[in-house]
Amino acid sequence: MNELFITINRNSREPLYVQIYKGIKKEIIEGNILTNTSLPSIRKMSEQLQVNKTTLEAAYDQLIIEGLIESKPRSGHYVKEIDIGYFNTHEGNEVLTVEKKVESNYKYDFNIDHVDVENFPISTWKRLTNEVLSYGTNHIFNTGNSQGELGLRREITSYVRNSRGVRCSEEQIIIGSHSQILLWMICNLIGLRGKTVAVGEPGYPHATNIFESFECNIAPAVIEGDGMNEEDLKRSGASLVFTSPSFQFPFGNIMKIQKRIHLLKWAVQHNAYIVEDDYLSEYRYSGELIPSLQNLDQHERVIYMGTFHGTILPAINIGYIVLPKHLLAKYHHSQFELQQTTSRIAQKTLELFMRDGHWEQHRFRMKEIYKKKYKVTLKAIKKCFKEKAIVLKGQTGLHIVMQVIINQSEQVLLQKARDANIHLDSLSDYWYRKENNPFKHPVFLIGFGGMSIDQIEKGISVLYNTWFN
Numbered sequence: 001m002n003e004l005f006i007t008i009n010r011n012s013r014e015p016l017y018v019q020i021y022k023g024i025k026k027e028i029i030e031g032n033i034l035t036n037t038s039l040p041s042i043r044k045m046s047e048q049l050q051v052n053k054t055t056l057e058a059a060y061d062q063l064i065i066e067g068l069i070e071s072k073p074r075s076g077h078y079v080k081e082i083d084i085g086y087f088n089t090h091e092g093n094e095v096l097t098v099e100k101k102v103e104s105n106y107k108y109d110f111n112i113d114h115v116d117v118e119n120f121p122i123s124t125w126k127r128l129t130n131e132v133l134s135y136g137t138n139h140i141f142n143t144g145n146s147q148g149e150l151g152l153r154r155e156i157t158s159y160v161r162n163s164r165g166v167r168c169s170e171e172q173i174i175i176g177s178h179s180q181i182l183l184w185m186i187c188n189l190i191g192l193r194g195k196t197v198a199v200g201e202p203g204y205p206h207a208t209n210i211f212e213s214f215e216c217n218i219a220p221a222v223i224e225g226d227g228m229n230e231e232d233l234k235r236s237g238a239s240l241v242f243t244s245p246s247f248q249f250p251f252g253n254i255m256k257i258q259k260r261i262h263l264l265k266w267a268v269q270h271n272a273y274i275v276e277d278d279y280l281s282e283y284r285y286s287g288e289l290i291p292s293l294q295n296l297d298q299h300e301r302v303i304y305m306g307t308f309h310g311t312i313l314p315a316i317n318i319g320y321i322v323l324p325k326h327l328l329a330k331y332h333h334s335q336f337e338l339q340q341t342t343s344r345i346a347q348k349t350l351e352l353f354m355r356d357g358h359w360e361q362h363r364f365r366m367k368e369i370y371k372k373k374y375k376v377t378l379k380a381i382k383k384c385f386k387e388k389a390i391v392l393k394g395q396t397g398l399h400i401v402m403q404v405i406i407n408q409s410e411q412v413l414l415q416k417a418r419d420a421n422i423h424l425d426s427l428s429d430y431w432y433r434k435e436n437n438p439f440k441h442p443v444f445l446i447g448f449g450g451m452s453i454d455q456i457e458k459g460i461s462v463l464y465n466t467w468f469n
Contacts, residue, residue: 003040003048004024004027004033004039004040004045004048006019006020006023006024006027006049007023008020008023008049008051016051016055017055017056017058017059017062018059018062020049020051020055020056020059021058021059021062021063024039024059024063024068024069025063025066025068028068028069028079028082028084029082029084029087030084030087031084033079034079035079035080035081035082036078036079036081037078037079038075038076038077038078039060039069039076039077039078039079041076042056042057042060060077063077064077067080067082068080068082106418106421106422106423107421107422107459108421108422108423108451108455108458108459108462108463109422109423109447109450109451110399110422110423110424110425110445110446110447110448110451110459111423111424111425111447111450112250112398112399112425112445112447112449113309113314113447114314114398114447114449114450114451115310115313115314115398115449115450116366116369116370116373116449116450117313117450118452119365119366119369120312120313120362121358121362124353124358125349125353128349128352128353128356128358129345129349131352132345132348132349132352133345140344140345140348141344143339143340144340144344144347145340146338146339146340147171147173147174147175147340148173148174148175148176148320148340148342148347149175149344149347149348149351150170151348151351151355152175152347152348152350152351152354153170153171153173153175153320154170155350155351155354155355156170156173156175156306156320156354157169157170157173159354160292160304160306160322163282163289164278164281164289164291164292164294164295164304164306165291165292165294165295166292166294166295166304166322167294167295168294168304168322171328172322172323172324172325172328173320173321173322173323174320174321174323174331175318175319175320175340175342175347176318176319176320176321176340176341176342177317177318177319177341177342178307178317178319178341179206179207179277179279179305179307179309179319180206180207180209180210181319181341182305182319182320182321183207183210183211183242183275183305184210184213185321185338186273186275186303186321187210187211187214187216188334189323189327189330189331189334190239190240190273190327192211192214192216192239192240193214193215193216194214194215194216194217195216195217195238195239195240196216196217196218196219196236196237196238196239197211197216197217197218197219197238197239197240197241197242198219198220198221198228198232198233198236198238198240198241198242199211199218199219199220199221199241199242199243199432200220200221200223200228200242200243200244200248200249201220201221201222201223201232201431201432201433201436202223202249202250202427202430202431202432202436202437203220203223203242203249203430203432204242204244204249204277204430205429205430205432207242207277208432211242218432219232219235219236219237219238220232220431220432220433220436221233221236221241222436223248223251223253224253225253226253226254226255226256226258226259227245227248227253227255227256227259227260227263228241228243228255228259228263230259230262233263233266234266237270238270238272239270239272239273240272240273240274240275241263241267241272241273241274241275242275242277243255243263243274243275243276243277243293244276244277244278244279244281245260245263245276245290245292245293246278246281246284246289246290246292246293246396247278247279247280247281247284247396247397249279249397249430250393250399250401250427250430250445251392251393251401252393252395252396252397252401254290254396255293260293260296261296263293264293264296264297264298264299264301264302267299267301267302268299268301272301273301273302273303274293274297274301274302274303275302275303275305276292276293276294276302276303276304276305277305278292278304278305278306279306279307279309279310280310280311280396280397280398281396282310282311282363282367283310283311283366283367283370283396283397283398284395284396285367285370285371285374285395285396286395292304294322300324300325300326300327301324302324303321303322303323303324303327304321304322305319305320305321305322306319306320306321307319307320308350310398310449311359311362311363311366312350312353312359312362316346316350317342317346318342318346318347318350370398370448370449372453373448373449373451373453373456374395374400374448376448376453376456376457377400377446377448377456377460378391378400380456380457380460380461381400381402381446381460384460384461384463384464385402385404385460385464387405388404388405388406388464388468389402389403389404389405390402390403390405391403392443398447398448398449399445399446399447399448399449400445400446400448401427401443401444401445401446402443402444402445402446403439403441403442403443404441404442404443404444404467405441406441406442406467406468408442408467409442410426410428410442410443410444411426413442413444413467414426416466416467417463417466417467419466420462420463420466422459422462422463422466424444424445424446424447424463425444425445425447426442426443426444426445427439427443427444427445428443446460
């Protein structure tokens with residue numbers, strides 16, 4: 001072949017040799033250069049394109065590495081035999097259509113997962129991160145302990161012992177990037193595939209999704225005012241129970257001591273485990289914090305799980321579990337001891353944030369801020385909706401459960417809210433079996449964590465007018 005026409009753009013940030021390589025590859029794959037065809041010599045091609053020989057050599061070398069051409073001594077470069085028909089079939093040219101989940105920016109976003117980012121001490125976090133980077137350059141960028149940084153595990157041990165009554169050592173703590181990752185690890189560790197899991201009804205659907213990915217049979221146990229329905233639990237035949245005794249999502253009720261003891265006895269009798277999800281129990285607006293279920297466990301049946309998702313920032317994304325000692329030994333001798341999924345830099349920064357007292361100060365400060373937002377949300381609902389809404393949720397967490405007395409479906413109301421630039425969740429999404437939902441009127445979750453006082457008041461007012469005027 002005497003000439004090969006390749007277009008290059010000298011103003012592009014892409015290296016010239018890459019442009020030449022891609023151009024020749026395209027000609028070969030499209031069948032414009034046949035098998036065993038000799039390519040122009042490096043000297044001739046470099047003169048044609050007005051580039052140096054080194055650039056051409058790099059392009060040809062890349063084609064050789066990929067198996068598109070071969071170099072024959074004292075002869076030149078030749079196109080190798082390739083099934084170019086594979087690239088030109090109809091199936092290969094089909095455009096992949098993927099339904100994208102569009103994230104909308106609502107004017108009034110009552111998202112239950114959002115937190116108050118405006119009041120987070122970001123300057124302190126940046127300073128501590130810089131401190132970590134400054135003294136840790138020799139080791140912080142390497143792979144760390146699979147269980148997480150020892151210093152952070154010590155801080156977590158101190159916190160859960162003093163605040164939640166969890167009895168453990170730092171050796172029992174495993175840090176992970178998200179509760180779903182940690183649940184996946186638990187399922188593998190205890191061999192849950194194909195077995196039955198009892199979950200609260202209504203409950204946390206992301207946890208249920210993990211269990212279903214292990215082909216588990218899901219046994220919903222209705223959440224009552226004092227805890228899980230005991231008859232549902234007895235009938236379940238479950239190998240594991242997933243529960244939040246200190247903040248039973250979504251209503252925020254507390255599992256009473258009688259049912260806690262009953263649950264622990266049931267777990268011993270059936271050789272079952274209990275995953276205690278202690279999400280957002282720190283934000284309780286009346287009374288004292290309730291000690292963890294793990295505090296009562298005498299037979300190592302409880303796997304305690306916590307997260308910093310709601311008490312710091314969701315983007316930092318650090319959670320942890322406390323394994324019973326006998327499971328810890330199994331963890332170390334199994335194939336499920338994974339590499340750490342959370343950044344060492346973020347872990348070390350959080351360690352310093354906790355060690356120096358910043359987290360405790362932030363937590364107490366945010367509890368007062370969220371308590372005020374909680375009261376403002378309640379007041380706004382009562383002022384705008386009056387007898388047309390009933391608040392169903394207890395005083396814990398970052399959302400309120402509201403039943404709306406109206407003769408319209410949840411879906412119709414949700415669409416009306418979206419049309420008014422309002423986002424909120426319906427309770428029906430949190431029932432595993434829709435027939436278990438006892439409410440005749442629509443029920444919604446009103447998240448207030450990520451909104452300002454002004455946004456809450458205006459948002460509730462707009463929501464009422466959207467639905468009733």
